[in-house]
Amino acid sequence: MSDAIIIFQKEVKNFFKDRRTLFSTFLLPLFIIPILFIGMGSVLQFLEADAQSTTYAIAIEGNNDQRFLDCIDEQLSYRLTSRDEADIIITFPPGYVQGIHAQVVITYDSSSQKNQYAHQQVIIAIQIYQELLAENLLELHGLSLASLLTLTTSSVDVASEVAQSGGTFLAMLVPYFLLIFLFSGSINAGLDTTCGEKERGSLAILLVNQVSRTSIAWGKILYVSVVAICSAGATFLGFVLSLLVPSGAAFMFPAELSGASLSGISLLIMVAVLSTVALFTGSVVALLGSLAKSVKEGGTYVMPLYMIVVLIGVTTMYMDPTSNGVFYFIPIVNTIFVMKEVLMGMITPWHVVVTICANIAIAGVCAYGVAQLFNSEKILQTV
Amino acid sequence: MIEINNLQKSFLQRSGRKQVIKSISCTAYDGEVYGLLGPNGAGKTTTLRTIATLLRPDSGFVHVDGHDVVTEGRIVRDSIGFLTGEMRLAGHLSCREMLKFFGRLNHMKPSEIEERTRTLTHDFAMEAFIDRPIAKLSSGMTQKVALAVSIVHAPHNIIFDEPTSSLDVLAVKVVSDFIRAAKNSGKCVVLSTHVLGEAQRLCDRIGIIHDGQLLCEGKVDELLSMHNVPDLETLFFSLVPTDRGSL
Numbered sequence: 333m334s335d336a337i338i339i340f341q342k343e344v345k346n347f348f349k350d351r352r353t354l355f356s357t358f359l360l361p362l363f364i365i366p367i368l369f370i371g372m373g374s375v376l377q378f379l380e381a382d383a384q385s386t387t388y389a390i391a392i393e394g395n396n397d398q399r400f401l402d403c404i405d406e407q408l409s410y411r412l413t414s415r416d417e418a419d420i421i422i423t424f425p426p427g428y429v430q431g432i433h434a435q436v437v438i439t440y441d442s443s444s445q446k447n448q449y450a451h452q453q454v455i456i457a458i459q460i461y462q463e464l465l466a467e468n469l470l471e472l473h474g475l476s477l478a479s480l481l482t483l484t485t486s487s488v489d490v491a492s493e494v495a496q497s498g499g500t501f502l503a504m505l506v507p508y509f510l511l512i513f514l515f516s517g518s519i520n521a522g523l524d525t526t527c528g529e530k531e532r533g534s535l536a537i538l539l540v541n542q543v544s545r546t547s548i549a550w551g552k553i554l555y556v557s558v559v560a561i562c563s564a565g566a567t568f569l570g571f572v573l574s575l576l577v578p579s580g581a582a583f584m585f586p587a588e589l590s591g592a593s594l595s596g597i598s599l600l601i602m603v604a605v606l607s608t609v610a611l612f613t614g615s616v617v618a619l620l621g622s623l624a625k626s627v628k629e630g631g632t633y634v635m636p637l638y639m640i641v642v643l644i645g646v647t648t649m650y651m652d653p654t655s656n657g658v659f660y661f662i663p664i665v666n667t668i669f670v671m672k673e674v675l676m677g678m679i680t681p682w683h684v685v686v687t688i689c690a691n692i693a694i695a696g697v698c699a700y701g702v703a704q705l706f707n708s709e710k711i712l713q714t715v
Numbered sequence: 716m717i718e719i720n721n722l723q724k725s726f727l728q729r730s731g732r733k734q735v736i737k738s739i740s741c742t743a744y745d746g747e748v749y750g751l752l753g754p755n756g757a758g759k760t761t762t763l764r765t766i767a768t769l770l771r772p773d774s775g776f777v778h779v780d781g782h783d784v785v786t787e788g789r790i791v792r793d794s795i796g797f798l799t800g801e802m803r804l805a806g807h808l809s810c811r812e813m814l815k816f817f818g819r820l821n822h823m824k825p826s827e828i829e830e831r832t833r834t835l836t837h838d839f840a841m842e843a844f845i846d847r848p849i850a851k852l853s854s855g856m857t858q859k860v861a862l863a864v865s866i867v868h869a870p871h872n873i874i875f876d877e878p879t880s881s882l883d884v885l886a887v888k889v890v891s892d893f894i895r896a897a898k899n900s901g902k903c904v905v906l907s908t909h910v911l912g913e914a915q916r917l918c919d920r921i922g923i924i925h926d927g928q929l930l931c932e933g934k935v936d937e938l939l940s941m942h943n944v945p946d947l948e949t950l951f952f953s954l955v956p957t958d959r960g961s962l
Contacts, residue, residue, distance in 0.1 A: 335820060342808070342816045349807035349848065533803035537864060540767045542793040543820045709771055 335543040339551025340558075343525060347559060357520065357559060358566045361513045365570030366577060383449035389413040390454075394424030403461040407453040420450050422458075431469055492677030503653075503675040506571060507668040508645040510564045510606065515613050515641045517563025519634050522556040522617030526702075527630040539706060549618070549702035553695070556614035561607055598674045601684055608691035609667040615698030622705040644668065653678060660686040663694055716903055717743040717766055717872055721775035724761055724927075735761045737927040738775075743920075745871075748894060748904040750918030752911065752947075754955060757924040759907040760799060763876050766905065767797040779872055793821070796866035799876035803857060809846045810860045814867050821868035828867070835863040838896075840889050854881045862890060866897075873897055876907045891917060915947040923954055930954045 347353060387409040392400070404410060415421055421439040428434050436458055440451045467477050492499070529535035538548055617634055624630035644664050653672040660666040666687040673679050705711045724736040736758045743749035751759045764770045766777055768788040777784045779791045804813060811832060818828035836845050839859045844852055849860060858881050866873060875894070879887045894917055897904050908914050914921060915935060922932040931938060931954060935947065944950045 338816065338819045342812075345812070346806045346808050529805070532805040533801045534805045536769065536799070536802045537804065537817075537861065538820075539769060540792055540795070540797040540865075541817065541820050542789050542822075542868075544789065 335547035336550035336554065339538075339543070339548060340554040343552065343555035344558060347521065347555070353520065353524075357517050357563045361517075361563055361567040362570045362573070365509065365567060366574035369574040370577060379445055380449075383446045385409070386446055386450075387411055388419045388446075388450045389417055390450075391415045391418035391421045392424075393421065394426060394428045395422075395430075397430060397461075399464055400457075400461045403457040403464070404454065406460070407457045408450055410450075419444075419447055420454060422454060430465055499676045503672040504649050506568070506675060507671040508649055509567050509571060510671070511609070511641060511645055511664060511668065513567035514560045514564035514606065514610055515638055518556050518560035518610065518613040518617045519631075519638065521559040522552075522614060523621045523624075523627050523630040523634065525552045525555060526618055526621030527624040528621075528627050530624075531626045544703075545706035546699070546703040548706055549699050553611065553615045553618050553699050553702065556618055557607070557610040557695075560613055561610040564606055564610065598677075598679070601674050601679065602671060605667050605670045605684065605687050605691070608688045608695070609663060611695040612663045612691045612698070615695040615702065619698045619701050619705070622702050622711060640664075648672075653680075655680075657683075657686065661690045663691050666690060716745050716778075716780060717749075717874075717905055718778040719762065719766070719775070720777075722762065722765065722772050722777060723774045724758075724765060724770065725773055735927055736765075739922075739924065739927070739929050740775075741922045741929060741932050743872075743903050743905045745903045746898060746901045747919040748898050748906055748917050750914040750921040751905065751907040751924060752909070752914055752921055752951060753924035754909075758927040759924055760876055762924070763797070763799065763874050763905065763907055766874055767795060768792055793868070794870055795872045795874055796868070796870040797874045798861055798865040798878060800878075800880040802861060802865075804849050804861050804864060807848045807850055809848055810841060810852075810863070811845050813849060813860060813864055817864045817867045823868060831867055831869065835867065838889070838893055839863050840886075855883050855886050858882055859886060859889070862893075871902055873902055873904045875904070877909065878906070879908070879910065879913065887913075911947045911951055921947070923951060925955045 388411075390404065390410045391413055393415070401412075419440065421437075423437040423439065425434050425436075438451060438454055438458075440447045440454075442448055442451070463477065470477055470480070526535070529538075539545070616637065620633040620637070621630045624633055641664055645668065648665065648668045651672075653669050653676065659669055660683050666683075670683055670687045673683060719742070720740050722736055722739045723734070725732045725734045727733075739758065739762060741749070751762065753759050761770060765772055766779065766784060768784050768791055771785050780794050782790045782794070784791050806813075808816065814832045814835065815828050818831060823831065832845075836842055839862060841856075841859055841863065844856050849857060852860065858878075862875075862878060865875075873894075878894075879890050882890060891913070894904055894906065898919070906914070906918060918935060920932070920934050921938065923930045931942075933941070939946070939950060942950050942953060944953060
């Protein structure tokens, strides 16, 4: 194992001296997440503010009731205009009288975000106007709307404190982002240290030394795993950064997220499962990279796996943590569910243990495979 | 000492199994430079890769200092320094760091690595770029570092495949001097080269390979007088059939 550590140290040292790789692996995920969220939040905030401050041209046909105009006025800024110039046309049926059943037609252009906003506001205005008319009708019979509405509702949320304070939202996004960046981080490093070295002719120099091929395999897998976990860590930091920066990013997240926090044990579990899944992705990428003759060929082997990871990330995004134990034996899937459990404050110890053991076991099998490949003549022919 | 006995090697290709080495037997002794000569595709590199434990013989055996390359691979790798023209160092570590890395892999003590680095830096005239990153070196400089790395553990047997292929005239002399010094210190050196003048100057004995077979083997001067030719180039072309029509 000491030889594996020597190889690992050399690879890490080499990695930290390569500024370009350092940028794409650490700095990019560290800043891309805040830039993404802050950018999207700012744009959405701007669009909403713009929609709210716009004065819409509205044509109203078949109803000139001042109360209706007041209802619209409460919802959005508008000016009355003719049908031809209008952004939105509100048409009451011919001969409409307040209080009778009528089909109100709202004509608008849904391709405009601002018109969509105005359309929603007009619907609310019509709803309020309808309630106003109903109130008037009831008054004629000595009744009030409030006296007819006999039921009120109140909800008691029994979700954990962590889940209530934005944990559910985090459980949806964080596992996905972490795994994507973890996997992409291991792809770059994993292919470079296996088929990249083959291509450059530097792997053979290592293989003709007395160091065992198993040590070479573990040294490289450890290196790829550490790069992957650092890449995932940078992503997580980027996510936290986007939460902390008082800007448009806040617009993207639920308000309760500001109170989100992770306990020490939760953080420890997150690091543990992420480390083992990094070991898994590192070993798989190293295995596929060792099979390939060039980085290009390695890319074609790894890409389908990357797509599977993305697919798993997307399909599990809206899923709750599962109690089906089988899922915790499947790498990637198990890590997503354990992270969801942690972020939602519903940690199940045996899920964590199974996940860690399964990830390490499969990484071990892959490491054995890499060592076998380094001993395989078919592979050695290509170095 | 490197002993090759009835070595046979074939590779599986799409068109079927290709016999790259039909039968090669030769021995390189301690304190001599053995030159393996032959045209491209003759089987030189395959032979050297088999000695270096990167390939396994189909039949026959290869022993390095009495150790079998198949069953005692790690011991063999400990006693050889192997470098081919295709092997390149790469990355952002400096030459010194690279030497330290391979020294550690060979379980050398830090003081030994330091001493060896000093010696190799002097022997290969690497003083000017020893602390420069490999990525920023010229191909000749990289080749020198690769040579130094391959022998950082002071192996008893040195196997070089086209060691001067990308070196300039001055660097070729440095490597040639090193090979002579290694021989004089009792090491066994096996050299593959297509530069026949270089082989004649450096090698004590040579083996000429063509189409996976050893055509002749012996001391250079004895072979020249036996075939009544003035130099190695004439001997080479008298033994190896040339196919001008294929050019």
